[in-house]
Amino acid sequence: MRTVIVTGAGQGLGRAHALAFAAAGHHLVLNDLSAEALDALAKEIGGDVVTVPGDIADWDFAAALVGRAVEAFGRLDALVNNAGLVRDRMFTNVTEDEWDAAVRVNLKGHAAPLRHAAAYWKAQAKAGTPVAARVVNTTSGAGLLGSVGQANYSAAKAGVAALTLVAAAELQRYHVCVNAIAPSARTQMTEVAFADAMRAPSSGFDAMAPENVSPLVVWLASEEAGDVTGRVFEVAGGQVSVADGWRHGPAADAGRRWEPAELGPVVRSLIADAPAPEAVYGA
Structure with a gap:
């Protein structure tokens, strides 16, 4: 039986995750x-x-949350970072408050509990206590590809994906696996913007039910998932895929400093040789 923190558990995906972990018998x-x-x-x-x-x-609250888990159950085994919000606005109209709110909750709201959970697991590992810890972060298709009208949210969720990669690299030595999901599901955050697409069918499989996302989250938080880290998974209905993010592409090397006038044909040649980027959502 493992001890799991789930943030944003009051509704939507977080609530579905909590119920799934409870069904699996976890604290x-x-x-x-x-x-x-x-x-x-x-x-x-x-x-x-x-x-x-x-x-x-x-x-400080995030630190207290981690401490409360250890106090209540004697250990912490997994952290599911799910809390988030949207403040949708075209970028030319976004306010500072809307920008700050989206970045604060979606990005700092992941970083704060992860930072304190990581410190706990590092201390456990250095003390010789066996650690098999897991972190599941929540990014978004908007963070992977961008989304028109969601520059603030997209930037924050892209930050979550990058945070996942860095944390996975830094924490692997302490036996902590860090992954992220980019879910598609019907929640309060999505029901207004995607009302028609998110509507539940009258019968058959509800591909947009939040509960479809939770089995992967439960598995990624398990001891069995100890060989999986630094990955981002897209989850939609019954489909699970591994997102293939930024990687080094075609290159040109002059062996010296370029002149600005030279670079037009060089850049166009590199773009021609590279795969076309995925389209931004809503573009």
Whole structure:
């Protein structure tokens, strides 16, 4: 039985993840801004559940959340970073507050608990305590490809993908695996922007149900997933795929400093030899 923190657990994907971990028999530490939503979920789950309402983007609160998990269950084995929000606006109209809110919750709200969980696992490993820790971050297709009208959200979620890669590289020595998912599901964050596409079918498989995403999250948080780290998975309905991100492409080397006038044909040749980029969502 493993101890798992799930942030943003009060609704949507976080709630589905919490229920899936509970069904698998794990200890749960659930976070959300809404104490009422957490209490309702804990009552539904029953058993080994601790609720810790609060602002996950607050550095000290994130430290206290990790501490509460260890205090309640004697250990922490997995962190599922799910909390997020949207402040959709075309980039020419976005306000500073809308930019800051999206970056704060979506990016800092991942970094803060990950930082403190990582410090705990590092200390455990250095003390000789066996560690088989897992982190599952939540990026987005918007973070991987961009999304028109979501520059703030896209930038923050791209940051989550990069954070995942760096944390995976740094923490592997302490037996911590860090991965991310880019889910497609019907939640309060998506139901307005994608109302028609997100509508549940009258019968048959509901491809946009949040519950479809949770099995991969539960597996990535398991001991069995110890050979998987630094990866981003797209999850939609019954489909799981590995995202193939930035990588080195065609190159040209003059062996000296380029002159600006030389570079037009060089750049065009490199672009011609490179794969075409995926389209930005909404473009």
